Amino acid sequence: MATGLGEAVFDRALADPIWVRARLDELNTSGPRRAKQWGIAAFARADLHVRWTVTVDRAAASALEDRLVAEAGAPLWNRAGLKLAATPTAPPGPDGRAPGHGDRA
Numbered sequence: 001m002a003t004g005l006g007e008a009v010f011d012r013a014l015a016d017p018i019w020v021r022a023r024l025d026e027l028n029t030s031g032p033r034r035a036k037q038w039g040i041a042a043f044a045r046a047d048l049h050v051r052w053t054v055t056v057d058r059a060a061a062s063a064l065e066d067r068l069v070a071e072a073g074a075p076l077w078n079r080a081g082l083k084l085a086a087t088p089t090a091p092p093g094p095d096g097r098a099p100g101h102g103d104r105a
Contacts, residue, residue, distance in 0.1 A: 005077065006043075009039075009043055009045075009046045009048070010038075010039060010042045012042075012045075012046065013041070013042035013045050013046070014042075019041075019042075023038060023041065
C-alpha cells in the first residue's frame with residue numbers, strides 16, 4: 001500500500017462501511033490480521049483491471065490516455081480519469097451518452 005494506487009485502493013475501501021464492517025467482523029471472529037492482509041482485501045474489493053502500453057513520447061501517452069478515458073464509459077483510476085471526474089458534467093446527449101463520447105479518432 002506504499003504506492004499511490006495502493007493508497008487510493010485502501011482509501012476507497014475504508015470509505016465503504018460494508019467493507020469496514022466485514023473487516024471488523026473478521027477481527028471479532030478470527031482475531032487481528034496484518035495490514036498487508038487488509039491491503040489484499042482492499043485490492044480484491046477494487047477488482048482492478050490494469051493495462052500498460054509503450055508510446056513514443058509523453059504527448060502520445062497523454063493523447064492515448066485522454067482517448068481511453070473518454071471511451072471507458074466508467075471512471076478510471078488514473079490522473080486523467082480523476083481530472084474528468086472533477087469536471088462538471090453536461091447532461092447526456094440524445095443517445096444517452098456523455099457529450100463528446102466517441103468523437104475522437
